[in-house]
Amino acid sequence: MRIIDYFRDFSRLFFPDNCAACGNILVTNEETICTSCLYHIPKTNYHTRPDNPVSEVFWGRTRIEKATSFFFFHKSTHYQHIIHNLKYRGNKDVGILMGRYFATDLKDNDFHSDIDMIVPVPLHPKKLRLRGYNQSEMIARGIADVWKIELNPQSLKRTTFTETQTRKSRIDRWLNVESVFEVADPETIKGKHILLVDDVLTTGATLEACANALLKVDGVKVSVATLAYAKN
Numbered sequence: 001m002r003i004i005d006y007f008r009d010f011s012r013l014f015f016p017d018n019c020a021a022c023g024n025i026l027v028t029n030e031e032t033i034c035t036s037c038l039y040h041i042p043k044t045n046y047h048t049r050p051d052n053p054v055s056e057v058f059w060g061r062t063r064i065e066k067a068t069s070f071f072f073f074h075k076s077t078h079y080q081h082i083i084h085n086l087k088y089r090g091n092k093d094v095g096i097l098m099g100r101y102f103a104t105d106l107k108d109n110d111f112h113s114d115i116d117m118i119v120p121v122p123l124h125p126k127k128l129r130l131r132g133y134n135q136s137e138m139i140a141r142g143i144a145d146v147w148k149i150e151l152n153p154q155s156l157k158r159t160t161f162t163e164t165q166t167r168k169s170r171i172d173r174w175l176n177v178e179s180v181f182e183v184a185d186p187e188t189i190k191g192k193h194i195l196l197v198d199d200v201l202t203t204g205a206t207l208e209a210c211a212n213a214l215l216k217v218d219g220v221k222v223s224v225a226t227l228a229y230a231k232n
């Protein structure tokens with residue numbers, strides 16, 4: 001046993017780490033997610049099909065080159081806890097780690113080869129102060145680590161605070177987020193194929209608004225990747 005494993009096991013006696021999905025206590029060599037949860041992730045594998053339910057979300061709404069999500073988000077499974085831990089319980093690591101696994105799958109299929117830059121969906125500065133980090137940026141960071149592609153969390157800005165959107169209809173949500181995104185420094189993204197990254201895809205309204213802001217810059221192309229896909 002390596003000394004570092006010894007100390008990790010020792011500290012886990014007092015502060016056990018739990019799997020961010022099922023909550024079981026992690027054993028040596030497991031990091032953030034247990035082996036069983038990793039193995040059983042309900043992957044969409046949509047990156048293997050250009051016309052897939054995630055890309056269809058944007059049809060007739062905005063111009064997206066390709067789109068995919070890593071796994072299905074169902075309220076009844078423990079995989080929803082990954083998102084919950086990432087967004088509300090301060091677990092940044094689970095975002096970075098899942099981003100890495102996602103990026104590795106996408107690399108197998110050459111999804112990454114024509115992407116120049118990775119841009120996370122920004123949080124409003126007020127929310128960023130409350131949470132301390134942008135969860136989408138953590139996922140984007142994991143992807144950028146694996147692909148060795150530039151991560152750009154600065155160019156796209158959210159300008160107006162949107163009120164809680166959960167109870168609103170799709171049209172209301174769309175109106176609510178329209179025009180709140182803008183590109184701060186168009187020169188840095190000019191002519192680039194950008195992968196826009198978010199945590200969960202639901203109606204696609206936020207991603208659509210982000211894409212529209214990015215597409216105003218000369219020569220920009222946009223693709224989309226989200227960690228989870230919640231079917232409506």
Ligand SMILES: [Zn+2]
Binds near residue numbers: 020022024036037
């Ligand atoms: Zn687990």
